[in-house]
Amino acid sequence: MRSVELAKAYDPKSFEQRVYEMWKREGHFQPKIDRNERPFTIVIPPPNVTGVLHLGHALDNSLQDIQIRYRRMKGIPTLWLPGTDHAGIATQNVVERKLRKEGRSREALGREAFVEETWKVAMEHRAIIDTQLARIGASVDWSRERFTLDEGLSRAVREVFVALYERNLIYRGEYLVNWCPSCGTALSDDEVEHEEEPGALWHIWYELEGGPCPEWPSGKIEIATSRPETLLGDTAVAAHPEDRRYAGLIGKRVRLPLTDRIIPIIADSYVDPAFGTGLVKITPAHDPNDFLVGQRHDLARINILNPDGSLSSAVPEKYRGMKVLEARKAVLADLEALGLLNGEEKTTHAVGHCYRCHSVIEPYLSKQWFVRMKPLADKALKAWQDGEVVFFPRKWEHTYRHWLENIRDWCISRQLWWGHRIPVFYCRDCGATMVRREDPTVCTQCGSDNIYQDEDVLDTWFSSWLWPFSTLGWPKDTADLRYFYPTSALVTGYDIIFFWVARMIMAGMEFTGQSPFKEVCIHGLIRDKQGRKMSKSLGNGIDPLEIVEEYGADALKFTLAYNCAAGQDILIDRDSFKMGSKFANKVWNASRYILMNLEGRTYLPERELSYNDTDRWILHRLNEAARTVSQALESWRFNDAAQAAYAYFWDDFCDWYIEASKLSTKFGDEREKDRATTVLLKVLDESLRLLHPFLPFVTEEIYGMLPNAKGRLISARYPEWTKEREAPDIQAHFEALKEIVTLVRTLRSEFQISPEASIPLSLAFDDGYVHAAFIQEHVALIRLLAGASSVSIGQAGGAAAPEGTVSLAGKGLTIHVQVGGLLDIGRLVERLSKEREKEAAYIAKLESKLSNSAFLSSAPPDIIEKEKDKLAASKTKAAKLDLYIRELS
RNA sequence: GGGCGCUUGGCUCAGCUGGUCAGAGCGGCUGGUUUACACCCAGUAGGUCGGCGGUUCAAAUCCGUCAGCGCCCA
Structure with missing residues (x-):
């Protein structure tokens, strides 16, 4: 193999956009439809075409992207459908403001020209939003992008209006509505903030x-x-x-x-x-x-x-x-x-x-159109009761239920120009009201052509509530609708459970007979470190693109996921994203190290490959991590998933495995170097897979340089837990080895023994020490990791320490460290005494517990056994400490 | 008025169905330029898990109550 030189510093700007274009070009975002497989589908909560994406969108979309990438790598046909919302009032306000600035007005422009103008603004924003989504790495299927005012979606809106009218679930009446004098329109109850x-x-x-x-x-x-x-x-x-x-x-x-x-x-x-x-x-x-x-x-x-x-x-x-x-x-x-x-x-x-x-x-008293909500709410309630839809976390189901049980009719007409015009026509001659799927040209009652359409438009949410199926083609019976509907999950913040989530379920039940999604993942809102909402007026907003610019899209995604605990708000500031950035950098550098040492090595085929204990240990850890991450993602616990991936990669893979592998890659013979390098590449490959949903760009970029990689990482298989990789015994042995290394390192650090100082170690095992054989076999590794000049196996535990050595009490063994005159004995005694005191307190606690007859009679036997073991171990350690202290004084 | 959530080391927070869960990141401190990474490595200090009461052999973890903060719906 040839070495691969990665740039010295992790620089996301140098590859993120290129990688995204590559994914898009190669069609990885489009689902590979397989009739025999059940797909995983998410429709994006459509951002408003009013503005640009804020950090809340970045969170929502990062979480969706993680899920989508994870399922895609599991081999599931996966669709993430993008789109935007025309956002009636919001957009109209933006355009009116803009006109006012230019000295123009909506009224002067007239309806048709105003709507045209608004389309222009909306499409501009849509383009910005699309670019932003791409920049944060959203792996959405652009070929299926939708907009709530699209022809197809408008057809769905009209169908629903007419159908509800025919079912007597839409009526017009004069009632008190919430009137915004400034916007000049009615609002629904939910659009009013008290x-x-x-x-x-x-x-x-x-x-x-x-x-x-x-x-x-x-x-x-x-x-x-x-x-x-x-x-x-x-x-x-x-x-x-x-x-x-x-x-x-x-x-x-x-x-x-x-x-x-x-x-x-x-x-x-x-x-x-x-x-x-x-x-x-x-x-x-x-x-x-x-x-x-x-x-x-x-x-x-x-x-x-x-x-x-x-x-x-x-x-x-x-x-x-x-x-x-x-x-x-x-x-x-x-x-x-x-x-x-x-x-x-x-x-x-x-x-x-x-x-x-x-x-x-x-x-304000006015004539408006309303939806009779009770019958719809009852169906939505039943869907939840029947378990057709489940919320994560479950607590939001109370909010959902409470709203549905206290439902009020929904005022759906808005005195705006931007939106779906209400499909109702009136006859000036006979006063007839016509609600039809197609525009009438004459009065259906008297035949007069003196008819006109209702001036109002529909509430934006009247199109949003159809989103999960209107985007897939409904009311047409399309292939997409049949295959992808009902969708798998909805990911959104708790602030729109009423506005949107509940209403989508109602519409889904009413018009498709199914809940539009099986799972609802409700996440918290992004706030600043003082817990305040991010807003323009407070000036505390963070532009996700600035974060991408400064730290990269991976840093953005990883940090958000890492901080996303079930349903809790996320308090964050700019510096928070350093966390994700540092992690991505770590991945970059670990890979860089492995790739820079390939020169002249041979990649061994599987049949010639053997795995040593350290390999089996890391494969066990990787196996565990894969299971933890999968379980967490499948129950929508993003923080747990991200943390597990982080801990595996940094703590296990980098800090221990790569360091341990140097025994082979630096000191082994040629054959051993080939073997170790091959395994390193294999483990790196799988680690990148594990991390890909959280750090898509950097992992894909590196994957492309692996000599053993095939295809693209985005479409590679996700690591899965397997029984074969289970190695609990090796795991326990390795923990023992780590303990020894750490004890020695602590001693060196606390007593400031310089790295150059050569310190020979001698290990003495207690009787029945289960890790003895393993430790004995890996003294060379201990020597490397602990920075010891030599490691020997000495007398059984309890024996007096050899002259010029200091003893360390491990679990089941004693480490004699030959320090010569390097140590401050007084300080050592002090340290040991402190440790001894802690041990005494612990022993006292355990003894009182174990002498409590209530505990002994009520606690399960395995708990009692454990406590007894702890006491025995603690007593052994205390005895050793006593011995050391006596020897030193 | 009704409902919900939060209160864990200096900061931001994890800790599901009670028994190695007292943890992470940042910050602090000590030492370190061994050719992956100082966006690093090794080590370390710091919390009676808001107060009180209860259930239990056992509670940060369950129940009650009080206090403070926040959100949603009237």
Whole structure:
């Protein structure tokens, strides 16, 4: 073989993009469809085409990539389907902002041109996102990329709308919706974010219509409200029916201040007698609870707001056009002037905000389309109960269940231009409503061609909830749909369980009769080290591409996976990624070492190859690691998987195996050098396979230089645990060897014996020391690793130490280290005494446990045995320490 | 108001169904340029696992409670 020179430093920039292009070009991302094999499929949670990928996306996609690569290497036909979401409000906002900056506006542009403009922006962002995905190494099948506004997906949306309408699960109605005055559209309940904000409760007098009367001598009642401006839309005042204080008032009427209206006092059990004065103003058009009260009592609904959040013509002239806060001030001032204001108390209350633009949400009366959710939720609930879908970690199933059990109808119409237009047509002549799969040209009822389409578009999530099957071709019965659906898993953050996960399951159950995925992996959110969300306004965001630039995509992926503990948020900063970078560097350098020493070596065929004990040890460790990593990945425990891979490679392979192999590669004969080099290459090959899902780029790059590699690593087979490689006895022996080496190293380090100092060792085994033969056989290895000049096997344990030596107490043996005059005896005695004290405390603890009859009678026998063994070992060690101390003093 | 989560060495966190699980990375300290790696090697210090109570032969690990922090839903 010829040596291969790797660059001195690990430099991901020099190969990551090249490697990605190669994978793509060679078609490794496309599934190798095999009808006899069940595929592994993930559809990507589609990023919004509003923006660019942030670290949260990097996490989500890194985790998916790890799974996809792992399954692909297992030989499973694997599909990871990419795509993006048109993100209705978000994108429209971005474009409107952009237009405003250019001095243009949506209105001036008109619907068609605006949508065209938005397509342009969306496609620009999509291109950026695609590039980013490639840069972080996402092994997605680009040939199947989708967009929620694609023709096929739009067809699915329309089919679903019409079908739900036909099943009487979609209706149009006038209800209070969450209105964002800034975006000018309705929002679903889930799109409103509630925040505690300081506010006040104002106490206001309402005068009785007839003034003072026998039942109410004061002639006025006091109500408390946090929103005084809405009194302009009041249509009643209510008290609890059992509230004795106000029993006499029910049925009377009051004069609504600042208006000329007279409104009734009613009784309704919604009122909390303990709140405020126990009397509540009722504003059916501007409060969800009042809306219900109004329904029960058949009250008028007076809409006092315009769509832009200003006061409408339904209020007295002077308030018209004012914004809500302005009107509040004016109303309060006027009440004050009239002597109708009875003070204010400071409080805090929850205020709803738009999840997109953060404006205060107004409950607003309007005609909207809704989905009747209960029947859909019941199916989704059943799917979970039947075990058709399982969450990792399980705790999120409670969140899922709770939301579904308390489901409310879903407002799906949005007063936007960007999105799927609602497929409903109305006839101007006869008033017919047409909901059809194809656009009608004339009224289906009266034949008039004077028809028009609903102006609104659908909530973005109305297309997202179909994503797992619409992307595969549904409603067409495509080959992809039949083969890949239902998908295997969904990987996403807990923040969109309601928005998305639950709704996808509903849609899947309703339209395909199956849960769209079997497993749901819910991971945490990325936060900064103070636990704050990363956001533009805080300026604490980290651009994943900056990390790729600085440390490489592998470092990004590995660090995120390593820190991804089941369902926990990930607190991270820029420096955190050094961890992954250092690991990738370690892989690079270990490989570099092996590859630089190939010159003149012969790669031995399997039949001429033999494995020594060290080889069998590392193969055992590799075998264990493969099992641990697989088990962890299959139960979505990314941190455990990454840690196992890390520990195997760094601690076992680099620190022990490669070091041990130098005995052969440096000091062996030619044949032994060939043998050892061949095994090193084989183990490296398998180690790269093990690591590939976590460090795809660096492992592929190195794999390409291995003389023994075939094909590409991305499509190579993943190491699997095998019985044949199990070697627990060798594992135990090797641990004993490591103990000896470590004891000597510790001594050298603590007493600062220089590396050059030659220290002969003599080992004395206790009776029945099970590792004796192994140790004896590998004295040369101990000599190398411990840096000893010689290692000999001496007298049985307990014997007096030879002159000029220091004794170390190992498990079942004694190490005599010939130090001559190199040691500070006083310090040594001190150290030994400290060790002796620890041992004494441990012995005391074990003895008390073992003399406890309750323990002896209740604990399982094997536990008791173990404790006894520990005590015996500890006592032996203590005795040795006593001996050493005596000898030295 | 309802629900959930967190509180483990200086920092960020792992520790599933109770008995070598008291761990990792970073940081600290000591020593080291043996031709893979100073993004390294060898060694080392540091925690009564938030407080209290309980279950158990045995609890960081289960139960209760209190305190602090955070999230979600009303």
